[in-house]
Amino acid sequence: MSKVRVLVGTRKGAFILESDGKRQKWDVSGPHFAGWELYHVKGSPVDPNRLYASQSSGWFGQLIQRSDDGGKTWEPMDNKFVYDGVPGTHQWYDGTPHPWEFKRVWHLEPSLTDPDTVYAGVEDAAMFRTTDGAKSWQELSGLRGHGSGSRWQPGAGGLGLHTILLDPSDPKRMYIAISAAGAFRTDDGGTTWKPINRGLKSEYIPDPNAEVGHCVHRIALHRSRPNVLFMQKHWDVMRTDDAGEQWREVSGNLPTDFGFVIDVHAHEPETIYVVPIKSDREHYPMDGKLRVYRSKTGGDEWEPLTKGLPQSDCYVDVLREAMAVDSLDSCGVYFGTTGGQVYASADAGDSWMPIVRDLPAVLSVEVQTLP
Amino acid sequence: MIRIVLPAHLRTLAKISGEVELEVNGPVTQRSLLDALEARYPMLQGTIRDHVTQQRRAFVRFFACQEDLSHESPDEVLPDAVVSGAEPFLVVGAIAGG
Numbered sequence: 001m002s003k004v005r006v007l008v009g010t011r012k013g014a015f016i017l018e019s020d021g022k023r024q025k026w027d028v029s030g031p032h033f034a035g036w037e038l039y040h041v042k043g044s045p046v047d048p049n050r051l052y053a054s055q056s057s058g059w060f061g062q063l064i065q066r067s068d069d070g071g072k073t074w075e076p077m078d079n080k081f082v083y084d085g086v087p088g089t090h091q092w093y094d095g096t097p098h099p100w101e102f103k104r105v106w107h108l109e110p111s112l113t114d115p116d117t118v119y120a121g122v123e124d125a126a127m128f129r130t131t132d133g134a135k136s137w138q139e140l141s142g143l144r145g146h147g148s149g150s151r152w153q154p155g156a157g158g159l160g161l162h163t164i165l166l167d168p169s170d171p172k173r174m175y176i177a178i179s180a181a182g183a184f185r186t187d188d189g190g191t192t193w194k195p196i197n198r199g200l201k202s203e204y205i206p207d208p209n210a211e212v213g214h215c216v217h218r219i220a221l222h223r224s225r226p227n228v229l230f231m232q233k234h235w236d237v238m239r240t241d242d243a244g245e246q247w248r249e250v251s252g253n254l255p256t257d258f259g260f261v262i263d264v265h266a267h268e269p270e271t272i273y274v275v276p277i278k279s280d281r282e283h284y285p286m287d288g289k290l291r292v293y294r295s296k297t298g299g300d301e302w303e304p305l306t307k308g309l310p311q312s313d314c315y316v317d318v319l320r321e322a323m324a325v326d327s328l329d330s331c332g333v334y335f336g337t338t339g340g341q342v343y344a345s346a347d348a349g350d351s352w353m354p355i356v357r358d359l360p361a362v363l364s365v366e367v368q369t370l371p
Numbered sequence: 372m373i374r375i376v377l378p379a380h381l382r383t384l385a386k387i388s389g390e391v392e393l394e395v396n397g398p399v400t401q402r403s404l405l406d407a408l409e410a411r412y413p414m415l416q417g418t419i420r421d422h423v424t425q426q427r428r429a430f431v432r433f434f435a436c437q438e439d440l441s442h443e444s445p446d447e448v449l450p451d452a453v454v455s456g457a458e459p460f461l462v463v464g465a466i467a468g469g
Binding site (some may be wrong): 035057058059061062063076079080082 | 423
């Protein structure tokens, strides 16, 4: 019988939640790396026992951990992320030039074909790659060097490269997103990049239609249709059908279109999920009700999913890395909150139950579907 | 023998219990001591000093003999009591955040 393994990164360590295919009873292990911030933990699609974790602290900086046994044991790997050449500057919050400085790894994206190859999205925004299982990292500096880097400006959480999507049909095509620069695409394996932000409209920047400067919170795709992307922007839920050449808004009847997470059903490429958050001033759900919204039409028409979720006095946030889906026949959907809950739905969102309620604030959720 | 006391998180990372004891060749300075420490425990690279600049990380402090040595030159010779092993060199995670 299939199993699922949920990898949870929190403000104070990592947790691994495991269940059989029914997804009703869960074993919880952790905290791994107790006391450290775990921005992201993700497994290799090729070798599910190969896990990578981004561990960091304000005191002791960045570490990268690797497990070859599904998270039972870990080894620290290379943690040296050095920008190529002279790093140059990006814009600071006040608009002045600020030298590029490495702060942390926000996202680790293992290759779809090689367990030793992993892409890392870092703050200050850049992309790194290892091809030796995290024994060494090299920058794909064409991203910062494509021309607009000096105009990138950090979002409130920093200038982080937080989303990396690999195209399953074309190993040379990747998408990334940066707060607050926008989305970018490479068609040559990361050598050159282009901004793909046409159609985004952001009232919080001087030119709402600018080529870069948009605070993209998350993008997602379905592996069967890698040219179709869904985006939760700071405000607005967006979609593109041509690999980012043009976006259109699909917020439709959402009660608010601010939020962080967005994900796609494992088997239905037009079924997508978001968690609306009241506003960028408040960072909690509307009316104290935690609701996932699902669209079965690729956006525009949304339905609230509330069964099993708190519908009063709930003021948690759901951060950008904190939603994932499994690929069991009945698609499982998972998300974590800043209040330390990890909710699971074994029926594509129709009903929910908390796997755990009292973890530290959840930063990331990933799911592995195991044989 | 030089004695070094690391903060709990770094002892866990390096799988160390108690103090570290090291031989340091040549003058015993912050730099030579930390070079020797990182040579024995490579996983500590980048956690005490920045990888590129080799400067002390902002929230790490160096204490010895009831003195804060954090702002001393990394090439200043450490106190005799540290060099002789009578007193440990303390790597401390600064109090921050309330």
